[in-house]
Amino acid sequence: MASTIVSDQGQITIPEEIRDxxxxxxxxxxxxVIDEQGQVKIIPxxxxxxxxxxxxxxxxxxxxxxxDMENAIQEAAIDxx
Numbered sequence: 001m002a003s004t005i006v007s008d009q010g011q012i013t014i015p016e017e018i019r020d021x022x023x024x025x026x027x028x029x030x031x032x033v034i035d036e037q038g039q040v041k042i043i044p045x046x047x048x049x050x051x052x053x054x055x056x057x058x059x060x061x062x063x064x065x066x067x068d069m070e071n072a073i074q075e076a077a078i079d080x081x
């Protein structure tokens with residue numbers, strides 16, 4: 001079991017074996033969540049656009065592809081010019 005010490009400023013160093021397991025690097029973002037049983041969980045916040053694609057799908061509306069999103073960004077950029 002990995003453990004660490006909390007500094008006077010409330011900072012911790014995440015042990016290497018945990019960083020490796022969660023695939024965390026310098027600059028990675030994490031979230032602390034307290035579950036229904038009162039246990040604290042560390043959730044790595046690293047999602048690619050591909051992971052998030054289509055998560056807001058509504059029945060009857062076609063899912064947007066990565067290409068659709070990139071085209072929409074380009075069109076919006078042109079409108080701001």
